[in-house]
Amino acid sequence: MGQFLQQVLNSISIGSIYALIALGYTMVYGIIRLINFAHASVYMLGAYIGYFAMTYFGLGFFPAILIAMVLCTIIGVLIEKIAYKPLRNATRIAVLITAIGVSMLIEYGMMFFVKANVRSYPPMTGFLTKTFTLGSMTITTQQILILVVTIVLMVILQFVVRTTRIGKAMRAVSQDRDAAELMGIDVNSTISFTFAIGSALAGAAGVLVGVYYNSINPLMGMLPGLKAFVAAVFGGIGLIPGAVLGGYFIGAVEVFVAGYGNSMYRDAVVFAILILVLIIKPAGLLGKSTREKV
Amino acid sequence: MALLQKGWLKYILMLLVFVVGQVLVMTGILNDYLFATLTTLCINIILAVSLNLITGFTGQFSLGHAGFMSIGAYVCALITMRISTIPGFLLGVFAGACAAALVGFIVGLPTLRLRGDYLAIATLGMAEIIRIVFLNLEITNGAAGLNGVPQFVTWPWLFLFTAGTIHLISNFIHSAHGRACITLREDEIAAESIGIDATRYKVTAFVMGAFFAGIAGSLYASYFYFLRPTLFGFSRSIDILVIVVLGGIGSLSGSVIAAILLALISTYLQSFPELRMVFYAVALVVIMILRPQGLMGSKELSFDLLRNLGRSRKRRSS
Amino acid sequence: MxxxxxxxxxxxxxxxxxxxxxxxxxxxxxxxxxxxxxxxxxxxxxxxxxxxxxxxxxxxxxxxxxxxxxxxxxxxxxxxxxxxVARTFQNIRLFRDLSVLDNVRTAMNKNLKYGLFPALFHTGTYQKEEEELVEKSMELLKIFDLESKASELAKNLPYGDQRHLEIARALATDxxxxxxxxxxxxxxxxxxxxxxxxxxxxxxxxxxxxxxxxxxxxxxxxxxxxxxxxxxxxxxxxxxxxxxxxxxxxxxxxxxxxxxx
Missing domain, CATH: 3.40.50.300 (P-loop containing nucleotide triphosphate hydrolases)
Structure with a gap:
């Protein structure tokens, strides 16, 4: 039982990170129907920005995560403006190939500048080093931190999407871009804003992962990026609650397969789930299916 | 004059390429290093042409071609390590290709109902699963991989398999079955309305593509004699995709030209592997923004095309 | 009746x-x-x-x-x-990047007799049936005055011809x-x-x-x-x-x- 609870706790931490990344995938997909492969690279950049802020500028966790979020926002918007905007009327496959290209450019470009070796985040100080024991469970402050930061960001996101003008514009554009444009919504700035929010969340996830696992490298985004995308598909791509649900589900699958099964097959199980979901219910757990109009 | 007909010219050209290659090998001009580059080039041509059948002609976006290649490589390696003779090698290539085709069938049947980017992500997932399985199997020696696969690949074999692949896929495309595949790329609903069984043709193209990718993998194993699961990751699939996209989605000669072009470029960049990937990435983005149809579009390099080019140039100059 | x-x-x-x-x-x-x-x-x-x-x-x-x-x-x-049962579509759905001839002859696939092997090796069976396909397609195109445009891409036809080609394609399915x-x-x-x-x-x-x-x-x-x-x-x-x-x-x-x- 104790081990089980410990596993639940671990899944919540990993699931939070997947959920944060999945939100960016799902929002971008919802608005321009693109699997933004570059999103995982932004997450990696977030981790590096946090690392540099803490190591070279001696900043604490909170300033570092804020800087990472701000810079990732800018990077995300730039990617959209430079690489995706010229392709607004191209085929979806052309944009997808571009996204793969951008992601490789960032990852291997980063590898060229910072080298491929793994770097360690600086050790935490002060209250961030504490651990608590609850029965047989051990809870680290980092785990609490991940959960709290995730919840705070999700509440802010929910507030922005539900109540603000730009949030409503986002929902309108994802429903029907042409209709939204006719209603006077500035589609381009709405798309930029979506990339901005998604990238900020990815940046935060990057710093949280750095703090939690303590090691980062230029290709760290590839696998978690794919898994976060699986999470978004699982919950129903385009749906914000779906991404959160999917994130925690994938986190749990991963932790439990590793804990009770064979840790080597952890990733294979996640991809098998992806293929099953795509075949059985491609619209995802919370999604509704639609058909092409003839 | 009959000799100058297009069909004959193709065979004469093929024979010429073979003879020149053979002379270069026999005189030693093609040293070990250059021959390794040539082998990589031929393997990439087979991979690109077979992916083009799936993605370019049939319009099914696959990101898992490296997975099929790895199946061919491992199966061929395991067979030739036990039967280390030429018949063993041929058996290995054939078995490797068939194993890849079988997996292609099993994976393709359910996933090819998915459209566009969903299929892309499903095939990517499939390739990852294959890689993880090889990473964990005892017979493939896990992460350490297989070492000392017997080397059988020589220029005649290399030529036979490469030219054979191009020839067969080109024949397929210029048949009623190949045209049925192309209609699926153009408009699936219209294709079904004229009696084309979309699932059947998608699976056919996918299985054929996997079969030839299996051959490419077998050749890889039998020349580079060392296999590790990391050789067949996502970036290998992207390498192949770059060739197809650069050459032109739906152009076999485009794939061949692009493979040669990229082989030249990677030879120059070989001491900077990161830069090579950065270059590939930039190439992808720039092609998609400036010339999404690739170098050749869906055109083929043919004597008609050359004649037309000459004519339009003359017109421009006059 | x-x-x-x-x-x-x-x-x-x-x-x-x-x-x-x-x-x-x-x-x-x-x-x-x-x-x-x-x-x-x-x-x-x-x-x-x-x-x-x-x-x-x-x-x-x-x-x-x-x-x-x-x-x-x-x-x-x-x-x-x-x-x-054959049909046309309200918003023309031709294979726009294929030739007029290809649009019609792909619609004859349902009566195709040759299999994968002749397709891969271009055998005699293949040659014979391909010639028949072209012949039958041209006959059909003649009805709609399209035989002189057989090698043009469907998307380059004038609107009225595109409508006609779609009907020809439907008829090709017999x-x-x-x-x-x-x-x-x-x-x-x-x-x-x-x-x-x-x-x-x-x-x-x-x-x-x-x-x-x-x-x-x-x-x-x-x-x-x-x-x-x-x-x-x-x-x-x-x-x-x-x-x-x-x-x-x-x-x-x-x-x-x-x-x-």
């Missing part, structure tokens, strides 16, 4: 919105029947149900071929085409029942009358039955011997053009709307 198609109580709704409700329809050998109705009446949905693009929720669709009866409601589109979805849409009066002649010619020279959706009443009235009227997914009337013209429900639903417009 022999029955070709009988549709019983066919229904389909999208997310609670009834698109087609309990529709009955019968077609007999050699007939040219019109299906009319205002915009959004469910005509195209009805075609999509007949051709398997949508799955009906209720009801049955039966195709009679001689003494054999095939039920179509659970079949896939390509299967339905193989049984002899159908017993041809469904035409607004073939005159976007045509000028001269093109429309040319099309009217072509449709009559097809019916006389090919052994088939035609069901025609048309928004423009005058075209249907002039060539159809029988018509059905669909309004808000319900079949509100059926009969000869004269009967339909006088039917008060039709006038209210269809002509009434037009008169006010």
């Amino acid at each position: 022999n029955k070709v198609l009988s549709v019983q109580k066919l229904s389909k709704s999208f997310g609670g919105l009834a698109a087609v409700t309990s529709v009955n329809l019968e077609l007999f050998q050699g007939e040219l029947v019109g299906l009319i109705g205002p915009n959004g009446a469910g005509k195209t949905t009805f075609f999509n149900l007949l051709t398997g693009i949508y799955m009906p929720e209720k009801g049955s669709i039966e195709l009679h071929r001689g003494s054999e009866v095939f039920s179509l409601q659970k079949r896939k589109p390509h299967d339905i085409c193989r049984l002899g 159908p017993v029942l041809l469904l035409l979805d607004e073939p005159a849409a976007g045509m000028n009066p001269a093109e429309t009358s040319q099309l009217t002649r072509t449709i009559s010619w097809i019916r006389e020279n090919f052994d088939l039955t035609i069901l025609l959706i048309e928004h423009d009443m005058s075209l249907v009235m002039s060539i159809c011997e029988r018509m059905y009227v669909l309004d808000y997914g319900l079949m509100i009337a059926e009969g000869t053009p004269e009967m339909i013209k006088k039917d008060p429900r039709v006038i209210k639903a269809y002509l009434g709307e037009d008169l006010h417009a």
